[in-house]
Amino acid sequence: MGLFLLILAFLAIFELSFKEKVYPGVKVAGILVGGKTINEIEDYFEVQNAAFANLAFTFTFEKKIATISGEKLKVGYDSKLLGDQAFLIGRSGNAASALYQKFGKTNLASSYRFDSEALEDFLENFAQQIDIPAQEALFQFSGGRVTAFRPSAPGQALDRGRGKNDFAKLLSPPTSGAIVLEVVSVEARVKTEDVNNLGIKELLGEGKSFFRGSIPARVHNISLASSRLNGILITPGEVFSFNQALGEVSANTGYKQAYIIKEKKTILDDGDATVYAPRVDLKIKNDTPAHILIQARVDTKNAVLIFELYGTSDKRKATVGKPRVWDQVPPPPDLYQDDPNLPKGQNRQIDFAAWGAKTAFDYKVTRPARNASHSEAGGGEEVLQDRTFMSNFQPWQAIYLRGTRE
Incomplete structure (x- = not known):
């Protein structure tokens, strides 16, 4: 009976001694914190957190980079959580477990924290350089042609949640590091096929032509001509005529005089050097299942x-072979043409020397075979075109206008 009372007295004194302190055998991250109050533990780890202030975290997306410090994100030990966890050892669970923890040894793992709101703000600011809103479709038809068109296109948004999770992986323990960000696709709410019933829903093909160095008058003519072709619809089975769609090319229709080649001379005249109506015409037959815009x-x-060109794809594919060049011929000597509009002694180059040559390239168009009779043996493809284009380029001399005006 006396021993029992002695044990009870010991336990009472023990509990009174550690009423506001962590029990003696408790460690946090290998550091003995027994006998300390919650505030003392918090203060200790807050001091240790100073070492994390100079950490640097680099976030990258493609060629874009943004960096933030550990100080701004308040990276470090979660001192409050560690203090609370240490204090609860021996004070929770069943009586037997609690008694063991009071006098046993426990080593708590480190817990780290960061300012979640600060990271979200940082990612939100960085996302301004990354996010691309989806493009909503627009289709307006008037007077037999499309007057306003904008195809739908998916956008992209920074995957903020993933970026935040990947950052958290650098905190066990906190170390400087790089996080490669990713994006998620953002679909348009209004798709191209939703705004028309003509089958215009996807890009079929694209072509580009560069005109750097052209005089202002030619740039005007290019812009005017393209505006007259923009918005034209080619119905299924229709043959599109470039010359017919373009119409008359002259001063009467708004074109400015630009340099053309006439009788082997480069002169200012109405028209364009690459429009040969009515002798040469570009014609395109729409053999797709829908309209072409x-x-x-x-x-x-x-x-x-x-x-x-927009429409409905039938999965055809065009391939262009490597160009072949032979029989190259050097350009003739430079040509000077007298020009009374330029002051005497001033020359202006209006054309550039070019070698002549014979050239050829192979062009093939295929699409998935619709039935076995159209497919090549074992190929599963229908050949729509398979031909070789040949051109004979004449050598061309550099041409200068030579001023004669006194």
């Missing part, structure tokens, strides 16, 4: 003319 636009900043 022509979109033409001019990027004057980058000096490029862009044509896009």
Whole structure:
């Protein structure tokens, strides 16, 4: 009976001694914290957190980079959690387990924290350089042609949740490091096929032509001509005529005089050097299952003319072989033409020397075979075109206008 009372007295004194302190055998991250109060443990780890202030975390997406310090994200030990956990050892669970913990040894693993809101703000700011809103479709039809068109296009958004999770992986323990961010696709709410019933729903093909160095008058003519082709619809089975769609090319229809080649001379005249109506015409037959929409636009900043064809793809694929060049001929000597509009002694180059040559390239168009009779043996493809284009380029001399005006 006396021993029992002695044990009870010991336990009472023990509990009173550790009423607001962690029990003696408790460690946190290998550091003995027994006998300390919660506040003392918190203060200790807050001091240790100073070592994490200079950590640097680099977030990258493609060629974009942003860095933030451990100090701004308040990276470090979760001192409050560690203090609370240490204090609860021996004070929770069943009586037998609690008694063992009071006098046994327990080593708590480190817990780390960061300012979640600060990281979210940082990622949100960085996302301004990354996020691309989805493009909603637009289709307006008037007077037999499409007057306004914008295809739908998916956007992208920074995967903020994944970025946050990947950052957290650098905190066990906290070390400087790099996080490669990813994006998720953002679909348009209004798709191209939703705004028309003509089968115009996807890009079939695109072509670009550069005109850097062209005089302002030619840039004007290119812009004017492209505007007259923009928005044209080619119905299924219809043969599109470039010359017919373009119409008359003259001063009467808004074109400015530009340099053309006439009778082997480069002169200012109405028209364009690459329009040969009515002798030569570009014709395109729409043999696809839906309408084809022509979109033409001019990027004057980058000096490029862009044509896009939209419709319904039948999965055809065009391949162009490697060009072959032979029988190259050097350009003739430079040619000087007297020009009374330029002051005497001033020359202006209006054309550049080019070698002549014979050239050829192979062109093939295929699509998945619709039935066995159209497919090549074992190929599963229907050949729509398979031909070789040949051109004979004449050598061309550099041409200068030579001023004669006194």
